[in-house]
Amino acid sequence: MFKFLALAFLLMPFTASAGSYPERPITLICPYSAGGGGDTATRMIAKLAGDMMGVKINVENKTGGGATIGIGAVSKAKPDGYTLGFVSTSPITIRTHMMKAPYDPLKDLSYVGQFVASSQPLVVLKDSPYKTLADLIAYAKANPGKLRWSTSVQRGGPHVAVEAMFKQEGAEATFIPFKGGSKVLAALLGGTIDAAMMSEGNKATLDGLTRILAEGTPNKNPVDPSVPILTDAGYPIAPAIFFGLAGPAGLPADVLAKWDEVLAKVVETDEFKALADKRKWTLAFAGHAAFTKTVETDYAAAKKAIAEIGMK
Amino acid sequence: MDLILEGLSLSLSWESFLAIVLGVAAGQVLGAIPGLTASMAVALLIPYSFYFSPWVGIPMLMGMFKGSLFGSSTTAILIRTPGTPAASATVLDGYPLAQQGKGAKAIKMALYASVFGDTFSDICLIFFASLLAMVALMFGPAEYTILIAVALASLGMLSSKPAWKGLLAMLLGVTIGTIGLDPITATERLTFGNPELEEGIGLIPMLIGFLAVSEVFRQMESSLADLSGRAIQFSKKRADNRVSWAEFKSCIPVMFRASALGTAIGAMPGLGSTVAAFLAYGEARRTSKQPELFGKGSLEGIAAPEAANNAVSGANLIPLLAFGIPGDIAAALILSAFMIQGINVGPLAFSENPVPLYAIYGALIMANLVNLVLGFGLIHVSRFAFAIPRRLLLASVLVIASAGSYALRGSLFDVQMVFVFGILGFVMIRFGFPTVPLLIGFILMPLLEENLRTVLLLASTYDNNLLFVFSRPAFNVLLFIVAVILVLVGWRRLKLRRLPLPPFDS
Numbered sequence: 001m002f003k004f005l006a007l008a009f010l011l012m013p014f015t016a017s018a019g020s021y022p023e024r025p026i027t028l029i030c031p032y033s034a035g036g037g038g039d040t041a042t043r044m045i046a047k048l049a050g051d052m053m054g055v056k057i058n059v060e061n062k063t064g065g066g067a068t069i070g071i072g073a074v075s076k077a078k079p080d081g082y083t084l085g086f087v088s089t090s091p092i093t094i095r096t097h098m099m100k101a102p103y104d105p106l107k108d109l110s111y112v113g114q115f116v117a118s119s120q121p122l123v124v125l126k127d128s129p130y131k132t133l134a135d136l137i138a139y140a141k142a143n144p145g146k147l148r149w150s151t152s153v154q155r156g157g158p159h160v161a162v163e164a165m166f167k168q169e170g171a172e173a174t175f176i177p178f179k180g181g182s183k184v185l186a187a188l189l190g191g192t193i194d195a196a197m198m199s200e201g202n203k204a205t206l207d208g209l210t211r212i213l214a215e216g217t218p219n220k221n222p223v224d225p226s227v228p229i230l231t232d233a234g235y236p237i238a239p240a241i242f243f244g245l246a247g248p249a250g251l252p253a254d255v256l257a258k259w260d261e262v263l264a265k266v267v268e269t270d271e272f273k274a275l276a277d278k279r280k281w282t283l284a285f286a287g288h289a290a291f292t293k294t295v296e297t298d299y300a301a302a303k304k305a306i307a308e309i310g311m312k
Numbered sequence: 313m314d315l316i317l318e319g320l321s322l323s324l325s326w327e328s329f330l331a332i333v334l335g336v337a338a339g340q341v342l343g344a345i346p347g348l349t350a351s352m353a354v355a356l357l358i359p360y361s362f363y364f365s366p367w368v369g370i371p372m373l374m375g376m377f378k379g380s381l382f383g384s385s386t387t388a389i390l391i392r393t394p395g396t397p398a399a400s401a402t403v404l405d406g407y408p409l410a411q412q413g414k415g416a417k418a419i420k421m422a423l424y425a426s427v428f429g430d431t432f433s434d435i436c437l438i439f440f441a442s443l444l445a446m447v448a449l450m451f452g453p454a455e456y457t458i459l460i461a462v463a464l465a466s467l468g469m470l471s472s473k474p475a476w477k478g479l480l481a482m483l484l485g486v487t488i489g490t491i492g493l494d495p496i497t498a499t500e501r502l503t504f505g506n507p508e509l510e511e512g513i514g515l516i517p518m519l520i521g522f523l524a525v526s527e528v529f530r531q532m533e534s535s536l537a538d539l540s541g542r543a544i545q546f547s548k549k550r551a552d553n554r555v556s557w558a559e560f561k562s563c564i565p566v567m568f569r570a571s572a573l574g575t576a577i578g579a580m581p582g583l584g585s586t587v588a589a590f591l592a593y594g595e596a597r598r599t600s601k602q603p604e605l606f607g608k609g610s611l612e613g614i615a616a617p618e619a620a621n622n623a624v625s626g627a628n629l630i631p632l633l634a635f636g637i638p639g640d641i642a643a644a645l646i647l648s649a650f651m652i653q654g655i656n657v658g659p660l661a662f663s664e665n666p667v668p669l670y671a672i673y674g675a676l677i678m679a680n681l682v683n684l685v686l687g688f689g690l691i692h693v694s695r696f697a698f699a700i701p702r703r704l705l706l707a708s709v710l711v712i713a714s715a716g717s718y719a720l721r722g723s724l725f726d727v728q729m730v731f732v733f734g735i736l737g738f739v740m741i742r743f744g745f746p747t748v749p750l751l752i753g754f755i756l757m758p759l760l761e762e763n764l765r766t767v768l769l770l771a772s773t774y775d776n777n778l779l780f781v782f783s784r785p786a787f788n789v790l791l792f793i794v795a796v797i798l799v800l801v802g803w804r805r806l807k808l809r810r811l812p813l814p815p816f817d818s
Binding site for chain 2: 179206209
């Protein structure tokens with residue numbers, strides 16, 4: 001009898017919490033430093049979702065290792081739903097094929113939900129001779145290695161997508177690395193490079209500085225919906241550039257269900273819509289099931305493409 | 313004209329004035345605490361700025377950034393702990409002055425120079441933003457390489473007496489700077505498989521450890537009686553606590569040159585305020601009438617880096633307003649605040665709706681004035697704050713150094729780095745190695761490598777012909793300017809039969 005009581009006592013916190021997640025503050029680990037796009041998104045989610053669930057959501061920046069340190073910390077947390085993290089494309093579906101990450105994206109994480117899919121336009125200068133994607137590829141084929149291009153993150157999703165396109169066409173271009181989208185945009189405007197794939201390209205096009213030739217993610221380009229999506233144009237990969245939340249593998253079903261409900265509401269709030277609109281993010285809510293499928297599909301496609309390009 | 317008045321009336325209202333005062337005050341305090349940066353505070357506030365009127369939120373952010381740059385120099389001067397990396401050049405002459413009891417004089421000089429640099433770059437922003445931004449865009453990796461090489465050459469003169477020790481210190485700095493991802497191929501270098509090292513050694517933990525913690529270790533050697541004395545003595549003499557008009561006047565040429573340099577560097581995304589501060593310091597010493605005072609407590613040695621680093625932060629808005637390119641993290645945060653408020657910045661902003669831009673100009677100038685006034689308050693506060701026994705101060709510096717470097721990105725590894733570099737700095741001081749060359753190697757060489765190798769990569773797209781750089785107009789102009797300066801310096805030396813600059817030791 002005593003044993004039974006002790007057991008019941010031990011189990012009590014678990015049974016009590018089962019129906020009422022969350023009942024204490026939640027920690028949201030952001031693997032990027034304060035101030036970036038990922039950080040702004042994380043903080044906005046923390047604030048809105050925290051208000052909805054009636055608990056405080058604390059954001060903790062744990063940066064380094066190309067975001068793998070923060071995500072590694074998420075993967076090792078207790079799977080109770082009180083430690084979750086912000087995840088984006090590169091350290092989940094792309095970089096993990098080229099480096100040793102402290103987690104296996106398919107085994108060590110539960111994907112809670114996606115809330116933003118950013119657009120990655122391939123842009124050239126407004127007065128560039130390349131009017132279409134075909135023009136650009138034709139030049140790269142005729143002049144091996146002479147086309148200079150860049151992306152805001154080296155060896156990220158857009159880098160892999162464009163390399164895979166050149167590879168399939170048998171074209172050769174030179175990737176010039178820069179640290180961050182603003183330096184890439186400056187290099188494009190200053191004539192150091194000829195083309196770039198970066199989210200900044202949408203605003204620059206609205207400002208009348210650049211022209212969009214193609215879209216590197218699976219959704220239509222928000223500024224110029226007429227340009228082709230790389231996979232629609234027959235190229236190997238157009239990975240989703242997502243912002244989402246993940247937790248350690250084995251999150252309880254009630255936690256996942258709660259976040260499915262809350263995240264769907266968060267992306268519908270005026271505050272979040274305004275933020276996404278101004279940042280030219282495409283709001284794309286996907287719950288646990290759909291988000292997990294996106295990750296699995298892109299992971300496999302990126303694995304194949306990266307092996308073919310021979311990127312390390 | 314109506315539009316200008318409309319814009320100014322937005323930012324010169326009571327609400328925005330209060331917001332600026334609040335922002336500057338918070339910025340000065342945050343800046344003075346190593347590891348806590350205005351960027352962090354702003355990032356925390358941005359989700360809430362949605363609920364403010366734009367002309368409360370944005371002036372507050374601008375005040376915060378301006379205040380933090382000055383705030384970080386107070387600790388750099390008094391306790392050798394730069395609140396932000398940009399203030400590390402201020403340590404070189406500020407700390408010696410504080411040791412001589414002239415801390416208040418040094419901080420006041422820093423304050424005047426900061427406000428001078430801010431105002432200079434804001435005026436450039438207001439009148440020449442699009443012109444400056446156009447010129448800055450012509451600067452690519454080839455031009456950056458020349459600029460950094462010139463900076464290294466002028467700072468190389470900061471080497472101290474036994475040349476081999478300076479060289480060794482610089483090589484060590486260069487080696488530490490290569491840790492992390494290769495800038496071109498992105499393969500790991502000297503990381504020994506440790507993911508913590510993948511992004512390299514953090515500049516802030518390194519500086520805090522190398523400058524502040526090493527000094528704590530050095531002072532811990534002194535006698536107990538010494539340690540119970542006041543941490544920082546402020547001289548009783550009035551002349552030691554103020555900057556006289558004559559002293560200020562003698563620094564005006566230095567501040568002009570440093571502000572111009574800072575504005576130019578700030579207009580180009582990619583070099584940053586720490587580089588500008590060191591470059592301005594080297595330049596001020598080269599042109600000074602009293603170069604032998606540098607490193608021992610020269611007012612010019614404070615005026616130059618302070619004017620330059622503040623000018624950079626104002627000028628970072630130049631590419632932002634002209635092309636929507638944020639020059640640094642502060643400008644990026646201001647951009648996202650604009651976006652949240654639905655204010656468009658970029659080349660179309662003037663033709664679409666210039667009113668917010670005029671409001672921004674008003675807020676910038678107002679923030680400079682507030683920074684000047686509140687700065688005097690901070691000086692008084694810090695005089696009381698540091699009137700504690702030395703032993704207590706030393707312990708607090710260690711606590712602040714650890715907590716601040718942890719707060720930066722929640723990494724215990726950074727705290728370890730603070731102590732590793734504290735020990736390294738202490739050992740170097742004990743064995744008579746100069747510390748400045750190590751800093752210069754660590755800060756400048758990675759930039760030189762990155763840009764030089766990008767130039768080589770670009771050459772591969774010009775049939776492996778490196779001479780492509782001469783097809784760039786900015787490169788030729790820059791090369792010409794450097795050549796003229798070299799000839800002038802050489803000629804002046806020949807004419808004056810002046811000996812080379814005296815050795816630098818701090």
